[in-house]
Amino acid sequence: MDNQIEKLTHTATDQGWKYKIFDDRGYSGAKFDRPELQKMFSLVKNKQIERVLIWKIDRLSRKLSHLLNILELFEANDVELISVSENFDINTPVGKLLLGMLGSVAEFERDSIIQRIKAIKNTRKRVKRLPLGNPPYGLVMDKNRGMLVQDNGLGCELIRRIFDLANDGIGAMRIAEYLNNNGFKTKLNRRFDSSTVGRMLNNPTYAGMIEIDGNLEKGNIEPIIDFDAYMKVQGAMQRRRYQNRSPASKHLLTGLLKCSVCGSGLVSSGHYAEGKRFYRCGRKAGEGMSACTLKSLHADKIETDITSKLVDVVLKDRDSILEEMFKKEKEYNRKAKETKENIKRLESSIRRDENSINTYFEMFETDFIDKEDLKKRIDTVKENIKTQGTELFDLKLSLVDLNPLEMRRRYEAALNSFQLVFELADLRERRNLFKIIVNRIDAYDDHLDVYLKSGYSFRVDYERKKKRFTRTLNDWEINTLKGIDNKKAKAVVMACEGMAPAKIAHALNVDISKVTWTLKTVNKKGIATCFEDFRDNQSAPFEEFLFKNIDSFRYLSFRNIMKGLEKAGFSPSYGQLKNFWYRNFKSKT
Numbered sequence: 001m002d003n004q005i006e007k008l009t010h011t012a013t014d015q016g017w018k019y020k021i022f023d024d025r026g027y028s029g030a031k032f033d034r035p036e037l038q039k040m041f042s043l044v045k046n047k048q049i050e051r052v053l054i055w056k057i058d059r060l061s062r063k064l065s066h067l068l069n070i071l072e073l074f075e076a077n078d079v080e081l082i083s084v085s086e087n088f089d090i091n092t093p094v095g096k097l098l099l100g101m102l103g104s105v106a107e108f109e110r111d112s113i114i115q116r117i118k119a120i121k122n123t124r125k126r127v128k129r130l131p132l133g134n135p136p137y138g139l140v141m142d143k144n145r146g147m148l149v150q151d152n153g154l155g156c157e158l159i160r161r162i163f164d165l166a167n168d169g170i171g172a173m174r175i176a177e178y179l180n181n182n183g184f185k186t187k188l189n190r191r192f193d194s195s196t197v198g199r200m201l202n203n204p205t206y207a208g209m210i211e212i213d214g215n216l217e218k219g220n221i222e223p224i225i226d227f228d229a230y231m232k233v234q235g236a237m238q239r240r241r242y243q244n245r246s247p248a249s250k251h252l253l254t255g256l257l258k259c260s261v262c263g264s265g266l267v268s269s270g271h272y273a274e275g276k277r278f279y280r281c282g283r284k285a286g287e288g289m290s291a292c293t294l295k296s297l298h299a300d301k302i303e304t305d306i307t308s309k310l311v312d313v314v315l316k317d318r319d320s321i322l323e324e325m326f327k328k329e330k331e332y333n334r335k336a337k338e339t340k341e342n343i344k345r346l347e348s349s350i351r352r353d354e355n356s357i358n359t360y361f362e363m364f365e366t367d368f369i370d371k372e373d374l375k376k377r378i379d380t381v382k383e384n385i386k387t388q389g390t391e392l393f394d395l396k397l398s399l400v401d402l403n404p405l406e407m408r409r410r411y412e413a414a415l416n417s418f419q420l421v422f423e424l425a426d427l428r429e430r431r432n433l434f435k436i437i438v439n440r441i442d443a444y445d446d447h448l449d450v451y452l453k454s455g456y457s458f459r460v461d462y463e464r465k466k467k468r469f470t471r472t473l474n475d476w477e478i479n480t481l482k483g484i485d486n487k488k489a490k491a492v493v494m495a496c497e498g499m500a501p502a503k504i505a506h507a508l509n510v511d512i513s514k515v516t517w518t519l520k521t522v523n524k525k526g527i528a529t530c531f532e533d534f535r536d537n538q539s540a541p542f543e544e545f546l547f548k549n550i551d552s553f554r555y556l557s558f559r560n561i562m563k564g565l566e567k568a569g570f571s572p573s574y575g576q577l578k579n580f581w582y583r584n585f586k587s588k589t
Contacts (some may be wrong), residue, residue: 001023001025004055005023008054008055019503022037022039024035024036028062029060029061029063030061030445031070032061032063032066041073044073044074044077045073045077045078047077050078051080051082054082054084055083056085057083057086060081062415099178103485111275122212125210125211125219129147129217129220130146130147130210130218130220131205131221135148135185136200136203136205136206137155137186138158138159138224139155139221139222139224145220146220147221148219148220148222150222158184159206159224159225162175162200162201163199163201163206163225163229163233164234165178167200167229169236170529172194172195172198173194173197173287173288175192176191176193176196176197176287176288177287177289177290177511178288179192180288180290180291181288181509181510183488191291192287201233201234204216204230205219205221205224206223206224206225207223208221208222208227209227209230216455246406251268251277251299251303252303252430252431252434253266253279253299253306253441254268254431255435256434256438256440256441257440257443258440258443259280259282259283259292259294260294260412260442260444261281261293261294262291262294264282264292265282266280266281266282266297266443267280267281267285269296270299277298277299278296278298279296279297279302279443280296289512290505290506290509290510290511293445293502293503293506294403294443294444294445295445295464295502302448302460302462303464306448306450306460309449309450309460313456315388327439337397342397343392346388346391346395347392350385350389350392353381353384354385355383356381357382359376360374361374384477417494426503436453437453438450438453439452439454441452444462445462446461446462446463447460447462448460451541460583471490473492473496473527474569474570477571478493478496481493481527487508489510489514491508491518491519492519492527494507494524495519501519527541527571542565542576543580545565545568546561546580558578558581562577
């Protein structure tokens, strides 16, 4: 590419032309949204370019449809196209015909390269009977035997456990939650999430197979699980995907809601067949219920409340919102200036890093550094360029939002038509309007904080049905539970202290369904039904009470006796009461 640029600049210099270089190094020629190419298009549209020099047609585009669009743009703006290495006049009818043919050849060549690369990969798989890339979790490479073997450690047991859970009908998210709760980590020492578990379940390598041209074949792999078990999991996952298909997003606040607990974005979920929609923490959706304590929010309720409040705020305080936005004009200008300086700094740094790669190659050619050292240095520089490139892209994208005149125009238009749009617009238009006005929405268990881009903010309360532990326990019962060393007893004690089930589940690191089941059972049937350890400690108090008050209970039914004991502060099970009665009295009368 450096040789091409050198010859093009030499041609431009000989002709006495002022020139600018557009270098999309590292981007595929089949892509139309290459950054330098788009910059060139903007200059062409502004009549700032008279001619475009290229080394070959395929340098401009490797896709015929894109090439034709570019030629149409050049012709509309009187721009001459010159190919230095192809000796024909592109701007004549014959030249245009040849140009189209060369474009077709370039596209054909690109497709052929892709096919050859795929063929090379498949050939390598067929010869070595191994998958490409690094060995997956639980397998290691035995170089002497030339095959993947089990690591005979925690990895194999973990893989078997994952497939066993999947065969039992447990979903990927629940499996990830189980792994995280038990302290397991991925190969990169990160927490498991549903996508990671899904990739592991879909990996045929664990069944000793490799995929070649869409077909599964036997590989040089020691299987961790049986092929039948693998296929059974694939069938179960396919059925689950079909059953859980959701329609296109019907959520108005997608991308705006943020979790106040862990900072993750809230994602949409729900029982769409029943018309129920929710927002829940994205981290909880990927890693399990214990990953975050934020409760799910009813989508219909919060969308209605926020929309109503936002319309009221806009109609009532339109002028003050605009005034707040105008006050920030100086701040916007300052940020835009800083952003442009940072863009220049990053562009200079990226150019220096790119030049350093050429320097390292020259050092290698002169035997100043060895091949291994060259690879390490280039990998480090490329990683640095990638990081800086991402930061540069974000900075350039933010410049649009930092334009105060554009912001003012968008705000005034949005605020003037706000109520009308919400009455007449469809969901997509409403969502776009929200994104123009609202910066973010922080979600809490009992309220939401809405922050507008103008700096204005307001609060929307979110009332929940309080599901608390309703049974009243005596002090001796609570003390007895504190002496029982298991999570169920601890959950009941926490509930007596007023803690919500979700927070209990998070504190004890268990699934919330187990907590709610325990509390519901204790509420309805008493403590002794849930805790076998509790019976020895509880039998004496309620039996002693019955003996003292036998005349009051002798002719009552067991159901009424249970009600009387509950009023007195005791909570035996129905079976305990019957056993006590028939043990001490031969008949009811």
